[in-house]
Amino acid sequence: MFKRFIFILVALTLTACGGGESAEEIQPQPVPVPVPTPTPEPPPLPTNNESARFLNMATFGANVSSIENVSRIGFEDWLDEQIALPATSHVAYLQILEPTLNLAEDERLRRGERLEAWFTHAITAEDQLRQRVAFALSEIFVVSEHSTFSDDTYGLANYYDLLLNNAFSNYRDLLEEVTLSPIMGMYLSVLGNQKPNEEENIRPDENYAREVMQLFSIGLVELNNDGSEKLQNGQSIPTYNQDTIKAFAHVYTGWNFNGATEETWWKFYQNYNSMEPMTAVDSFHDTSEKQLLNNVVVPANQTAEQDLAIALDNLFNHENVAPFIGKQLIKKLVTSNPSPEYVARVSAVFNDNGQGVRGDLGTVIKTILLDQEAIEGTNSNANFGKIREPLLRAVHLWRSFEASSPNDRFQFNWSNYAFAQTPLGAHHVFNFFSPDYAPPGIVSENNLIAPELEIVTENYLTRTSNFLAYSTFWGHTEFEDENTKEARILIDMTSLKPMINNTNELLDHLDMLLLGGTMNDEMRVILTAAFDETSEQEVNERLSNLLFLIMISPQYTVQR
């Protein structure tokens, strides 16, 4: 019964997500061609190893079928296919799940079910690129369950759907939907923000005004297109000051839950609606003139919507957005230390997708993943790559080894304990880790950064390693134990068994799935010896051990 439920769900999607809208319908320019040029050779199709390596950047992890698919159609067609796929909705998952749970009247879905939706889609959804990019966006446009709406399961899932739906839309649309999301409204205080009341010393709330600039759009200092800081007399140049924040804070006044009115403005619980965008109540909106960035002025006496449109355009058109957002997306998907040239190439596409459109995220994502630096990897830069996010190491294992669960549900509630990470569970708007974190020692000494290491403390490294042991030795479908009857996410190692007597073939296969073919000879020699040493042991034990060694190796821990 539940298998069918999952099947239905894959087909079920949210309506029109607007992914990859080439909405411009640009007519090809009728350029007269004097000499017939030969059609350019299509790039050679990738090998399975290349496909797997590509998928490990573009998805939650390669598996056999997705590798075959990419090797058959090539990177670019695969990206186009993925961008065209509609979003697999997290809200829809909950809506289908809820009636099957026979909840009592006073019971509601809880965070466990929200995370179940997340793990299910991360592991099984067809729109892998979208799911992966949305996760990256959830670490930039941060909201968190550590807030007043902690038990609003649908509201949080709906925010996640917003990120999914806009993963390949225009950044301007994403920014607007994020700004008007009631979840974000509650998280960073736009919701209920009101015009000044001088008698009571009340002035507009500056929370969102500040963080949307510092974290979601332009950052603290002026940037060149290649991501480097602009300098004036050797000093970086602040993008905004306190007056700018105040002006934007005045812009973001008058918003409340969808449908709230002047009469109901103060009735939080009566108005509560976390599923639809906020709407404005103009009597609570400040109508003074506001001086924004780059000498843009919001005229007096406008509505909340008019003010907001100017303000978001003002942010959207700032030169910083391309390098600020583009570089973060590169860091989340591909490499912590991109070259300035790589960042500049992505910024250029952000600023103009080739058809005169600014902010086309679908094309930006394609550019990031198809860039020569991403494709060449450590072949051109020995320290290319990134520390895999601890949570995503487990998800990768589950995806690559066709995870299943005894109760057909992917329930896993203690992600934070094992990884210091839970989807939409950061402790503050600055995400689990800072995009610029450079751990002391060998990384910062070489002027590199490794953001993910900010959450890899001694204690969490140990827990993650233990979780991977638990998931390989005790977390496969043939492990006979009371535990396997519980809600567990289990890997399937049966496909590896035919290779048990051919260590080379087995290592080739694991190299492809987990390392995208980057296993070097030295690693292979070590693993071969380690595997052959276990020849007296039971087959599953041997395979678990080998898998575990790869999963905890620094060679795997750095996606490269």
Place this chain on the structure above:
Amino acid sequence: MNRRNFVKNLLGSSVGISSASAALSSMSLMNSALAQTSNRFDDYKALVCIFLHGGNDSFNMLVPSDNIDYQSYQNVRQNLAIAQSDLISISPSSATPYNLAMPNFMAPMQQLFNQGNLAFLANTGPLLQPVTKSQAQQNINLLPPQLFSHNDQQKHWQTSWPEQTALTGWAGRMADLIMDTQNPLSMNLSVNGTNILQTGFNSLPYSLDASGVETFSALNPNEDWNSDRVNAFRALMSADKHLLGQAHSAIYNRAQSNIDIVANAINTADESTITYPANHLGNQLKMVATLASSQQLLAQSRQVFFVSMGGFDTHDNQNTDQPMLLQNLSNALFAFNADLQARGLSNNVTSFTMSDFGRTLTSNGDGTDHGWGGHQIMMGGAVKGGDIYGSMPADFTLNSADDFGDGRIIPTTSVDQYAATLAKWFGLSVNEINTIFPNLSRFESDDLGFMMPS
């Protein structure tokens, strides 16, 4: 950057702001520090940093109590003011510009204050040098970089060195100078994750959490059946030349070399006889007390602990959230103090708060925005308690000379002075302190006087 570069770096930056002779003396200081061995201290001391994440609205912790002064506070704070009937009075030993009281939800802290175990430092914050309102308005370069931004101000608090390009914290630099190089376990112990405060040029904190340390399962080298696997893993680590991979392996190595000794210390320490409040800070402080009482087993004569508590960024619902936060803080401090007393460690362990910034005195409707100066809390037997140090703003009038706008109060004491006072008690020499706090000499006093002489 290695330690010798740290020396060069410090000299380079200190030459500009202090005299050449000071630079020379720090050079000899550093040379002697390089030879530091384990025998420097024959007593035990610990510092406990309690970081209040988000920016505590501390002008609601110390409230003018007499009618006319309360009125001026109430005028500016409006719907965020603590009701006068909810105030409980305190009598600091030193004179204050007006009588002060605490909100009743901080009653346990009032008791500690009255017993002389707790003191406040008034209106402290990140500063580059002492600055007046008109100076700051005329020259933006006199302001700390990215004033009012959470992570930048947290950095300033934790580094006391906003100009540095590397990110080292003052407790980390302290460890660079005084750590026992024979001891594999870091002097800096974090009970709540990565932080800059405890990161040095040459020394790193060791992180555990409130529940203790996790021990390795399949990688436990103490179990025979793991030995082949552990050896293979070690071979994989040494085979990887990728710098990010090496950094990850370094964390593994630190975990591996410390787990047994720390786990053993926790397991053999006396159980606490005190009931802590069931909140995250209480759990963390309980672990700190456990580790402090294990200092002999850990062979540590000096320890710095980092714990933290979130939720202080009260843009919304401040009247509901802040009392709860400060109540949790008060209860946790009270239990921790009692635990240390029961363990006979009260005079050895000094706790102190830090927080991003104070908050605007004015309201944004139901909360406050990012401010600047704020009050901090010091607790322990070595603190000259029952008093308020630093200076309270003369009054609470908006647009006064203390108000940088909307009730963002310009600090009158710098974070450097605060930290230096703690470092001095901890046993660092004047020269060492000037090395660790390169901007300290710009302020009038390098000892705010809130610690007992050591």
